Amino acid sequence: MGNYKFVKVPAGDKITVKDGVLQTPDKPIIGFSEGDGTGPDIWRASQAVFDAVVKHCYGGKRQIAWMELYAGEKANSVCGTYFPEETLDAVREFTVAIKGPLTTPIGGGFRSLNVAMRQQLDLFACVRPVRHFEGVPSPVREPEKVDMVIFRENTEDVYAGLEVKEGSPEAKKFLEFAKKEFGWNIRPDSGIGFKPISLTGSKRLIRSAIQYALKHKQKTVTLVHKGNIQKFTEGAFMKWGYELVKEEFSDVAVGWDDCGGDPKGKLLVKDCIADIFLQQILTRPLEFDVVATLNLNGDYFSDALAAQVGGIGIAPGANINYANGVAVFEATHGTAPKYANQDKVNPCSVILSGVMMFEHMGWTEVSDAITNALVKTFKAKTVTYDFARLMEGATLLKCSEFGAAIIRNL
Numbered sequence: 001m002g003n004y005k006f007v008k009v010p011a012g013d014k015i016t017v018k019d020g021v022l023q024t025p026d027k028p029i030i031g032f033s034e035g036d037g038t039g040p041d042i043w044r045a046s047q048a049v050f051d052a053v054v055k056h057c058y059g060g061k062r063q064i065a066w067m068e069l070y071a072g073e074k075a076n077s078v079c080g081t082y083f084p085e086e087t088l089d090a091v092r093e094f095t096v097a098i099k100g101p102l103t104t105p106i107g108g109g110f111r112s113l114n115v116a117m118r119q120q121l122d123l124f125a126c127v128r129p130v131r132h133f134e135g136v137p138s139p140v141r142e143p144e145k146v147d148m149v150i151f152r153e154n155t156e157d158v159y160a161g162l163e164v165k166e167g168s169p170e171a172k173k174f175l176e177f178a179k180k181e182f183g184w185n186i187r188p189d190s191g192i193g194f195k196p197i198s199l200t201g202s203k204r205l206i207r208s209a210i211q212y213a214l215k216h217k218q219k220t221v222t223l224v225h226k227g228n229i230q231k232f233t234e235g236a237f238m239k240w241g242y243e244l245v246k247e248e249f250s251d252v253a254v255g256w257d258d259c260g261g262d263p264k265g266k267l268l269v270k271d272c273i274a275d276i277f278l279q280q281i282l283t284r285p286l287e288f289d290v291v292a293t294l295n296l297n298g299d300y301f302s303d304a305l306a307a308q309v310g311g312i313g314i315a316p317g318a319n320i321n322y323a324n325g326v327a328v329f330e331a332t333h334g335t336a337p338k339y340a341n342q343d344k345v346n347p348c349s350v351i352l353s354g355v356m357m358f359e360h361m362g363w364t365e366v367s368d369a370i371t372n373a374l375v376k377t378f379k380a381k382t383v384t385y386d387f388a389r390l391m392e393g394a395t396l397l398k399c400s401e402f403g404a405a406i407i408r409n410l
Helices: 039-058 073-079 085-094 113-120 169-182 199-215 234-248 274-283 295-308 348-361 364-379 399-408
Strands: 016-018 021-023 029-033 065-068 096-099 125-131 147-153 220-225 253-255 267-273 290-293 316-320 327-331
Touching: 029 039, 029 085, 039 348, 039 364, 039 399, 085 096, 096 348, 113 327, 125 199, 125 295, 147 199, 147 295, 199 220, 199 234, 199 267, 199 290, 220 234, 220 274, 220 295, 234 253, 234 267, 267 274, 274 295, 290 295, 316 348, 327 348, 348 364, 364 399
Parallel strands: 029 065, 029 096, 096 327, 147 290, 220 267, 220 290, 253 267
Antiparallel strands: 016 021, 125 147, 125 316, 316 327
């Protein structure tokens, strides 16, 4: 195992990958970063749940060897940098990690620590399942109809960070080049951003979404884009997706135009314009199972859908490279520093990300047990403050107490 200056490797075994399938030992070493702000609170509650459920399911025959990885404010205090290179090295070596929310330092180095981690580890698929739990308050009338999984491309689009500042020499140079070479008349006081969307990045994301849908016996994959306006980026994403269906999945999937909407038992791949999609997830959510989309779109959609089922506080997320199995599971909300160290906030974003992690590892007994216990906990109206204030007859629990309630409901 690698030599690390700050990371302490516990006794245990590595998760490996063989023929694209994770090989999970009985005592896997899993990296964790508790996160910033409320991160330590929600991590403590979540880790207690994870350890208790693993013991409940396997009677001590399996357990997690937790290995702390440093990122964010704690990394800066311990390692002298917000984003130590050895953290990335450890994720690569040990394959699976989970983290709380991270603060991005103002004025230096990174647009976002989360984005930097995804790009440097090439975690090209941001996977966000969205479903409603009975008893969780929602602003819509029928939140139970929302049950879909967003596959958001994670490494391209505007998040690639290709920009020049308004009034800069670089902007002036580009404007002159664009005018001379392409005849583009761009306002001279414009900042310029570039939006790369590649065939490679698009197809590997859509491929993963289709494979996920087939594995989980879903009926549809929807390619969501703004290709009616951005024809050579988002429009190409859609076009490449339909090409992929014919090239690699013709025996098990079919595009809408090739079947008139009747897939005859195959997986149906269709597409939807982004603005129409945002209407239809409110008016016709049952029509969507798995959604494949670009980076910026996926950011909007996953948060909008989370609002329909109770808010981003219970929204899980995973960043996965399906080619090598490396995955980082994460809370999708911010650090909420004003609530730090108050044992107050909802830990469900991390707990549900753990559900995804255990499924990825092949420990489905654990993921099912956590989900079932969560359902019981919500039905009993034993919840943290964010839900208690919206429920009649709720029992208000602290963050740690909520975790304990889940364990009692196993």
